[in-house]
Amino acid sequence: METITEAILESISEGVFAVDRQWRITSFNRAAEEITGIPRAEALGRQCSEVFRSSMCEVACALRKSMCTGKPVRSQAGYIVNALGDRIPVSVSTAVLVDENGNVSGGAETFRDMSVVERLKDQLNSRYGAGDLVSRSSAMQSLFRLMPAVASSPSTVLLQGETGTGKEVFARAIHSEGPRASEPFIGVNCGALPDTLLESELFGYRKGAFTGAERNRDGVFISAGKGTLFLDEIGEISPAMQVRLLRVLQERAVTPLGTSSSLPVSARVICATNRDLYQMVEEGRFRSDLYYRINVVRMVIPPLRERSEDIPLLLKSLLEKHCLAQGRDTMDYDPALLPLLIGYSWPGNVRELENLVERAILLTSGNVIGLDSLPPEILPQSACPSSSTDLRSAREEAEKSRILAALSSNNFNREAAARELEVHKTTLYRRMKTLGIPLPEVDGRSSKAT
Structure with a gap:
């Protein structure tokens, strides 16, 4: 059995080590060597704090907590310093070890290298920075000038615009440019979920609240922490859900299903809609008090057909983005495309343009996108089939x-x-x-x- 256990420990990608009651390392697997850069022979017998030099060692040691309480710790975030002096982000879980008499004999810790995850987060945040929102149109420039003040404020924001105008990109840019950039950004499409699922998604639930609720689960208002919660398609929620959402925004507290205890809400809220909420208020389909609660700062994103001067900029940016994603050299486009693209109405807005670019790259074997890569609805009549049928x-x-x-x-x-x-x-x-x-x-x- 011991041989099997050793084989398993050597095969997994997480670092694993064990200590005795004097905090001396007694076991150190292959992944632990790779993550820390310290050979097993050098680690064994040393104090774990000497090997890991972790941000948690002094004040938040997960292993110490487990050995003092007898309870495991799961997925605690922190940093270790490897043999080269580099800070490595890790996710740590710990448990106690007991001898045959049931006495604590030491502790074990697993740690996962989170460097790739952190890099992806950085890439995502930089991807959605305000610097990536390019435009020459006066309407968009006005929004850009407003962005720094909006990003630094905790006020609720309402983004209004047609489908495909880039409301989520704006929301992420506001998040990334403000003091909450290092905190979570969580988005929820309110129009894609029925009331029962949306309620548990937003507010969370406690074990036994309904059939299938086998454990406690936080809703996104709590999961977002001190970050940003993006509520897309806010105009689609039911009257009953409007009441619950209004209460959360007013009281800055949420009550999960299955309990009467409330939890404080710290997240900043950004809402988005492609509907005219004011008209919906006038028609009695959206609560006026909720409308004024979320409409503290309103940013109206113009449709692409009203800022056609941005199409060359967007075309260049999207070509670079999707060529990189598909592993191709950056492509150019035939100038003859521009009059057709500028004259098109773009019912799907920037999203439709992005889909067109991605399709054109796939269909083009050379390095220049031409007329033959355009869908028929954009081509002039002379380039389309001649008969009316x-x-x-x-x-x-x-x-x-x-x-x-x-x-x-x-x-x-x-x-x-x-x-x-x-x-x-x-x-x-x-x-x-x-x-x-x-x-x-x-x-x-x-x-x-x-």
Whole structure:
């Protein structure tokens, strides 16, 4: 059994070591050697604080806590310093070791190198910095000038704009440019979840609150900590959910399902919508008190058709981004494309342009994107099929592609897809039936549009 245990310890990617009651290292696996850069022979017998030189050793030692309380510690974040003097971010878990008489004989610690995760976080934060929001349009420049003040403030922000205008990019940029940049950014699509799931996602629950609640779970208001909570499609939530959300924003406290105890909320809230919430208030479909609570700072993001001067900048930026992602040299575009792209209405806004660029890179074998890579809805009539039947067919294929893309991005939820396409759900059903778009079976329903 001991040989099997040693083989397992040597095969795993987490560092593992054990200490006796005098904090001398008694076991040190291969991954521990690789992460610390210290050979096993050199580590054995030494005080663990001498080997790890961790940020936790003095005031928050997880191993000391386990050995004092007899309870395990799971996933505590910290840093160690390796043999080269580099700080390595780690996630630490600990447990006590007991002898045959049940007495504590030492402790064991596993630690995971989190360097890759930290680098990805840094890349994500830098990707969404305000410097990456490029524009020449006066409307966007006004938003950029407002950005530093908004980012440094704790006030609730309402981002309003059509689907695909980049509301989440703005939200992440506000987060990244402010004092909360090192804290979590958590986004929730309020329109994609039914009330019961949205309630537990936002507010959390306690064990036994409902069937299947086998453990406590924090909602995103708590998980976001002192960071930013981004509530997308806020205009889609039900009246009952509006009441609960208003209470949380007013009291800065949340009550998980299954308990009467509330927890303080520290996260900054950014909301987004593609609807006219003021009109919804006038029509009685959105609470006025919630509207004024979230509308402290409102930023209206213009659609792409109203800032066509930005298309060359966006085209260049998106080409660089997706060429890098696909491992290709940066491509250029035929100047003849610009009049067509500028003259197009862009119902899907920047997201549609990004999809076009990604598609064009895939379809282009050379280093220049030309007219042949454009979808038929953007091509001039002279470049499309000459007969009216063929032209209608091309338009229907383009519409079918847009509908299928919306269905796919919403897990084939037709109501959610209709919201993304900004059409009534009955209009979507009718067009699906006309275009012969099939659906996978869901809850026993027919796979054909009805």
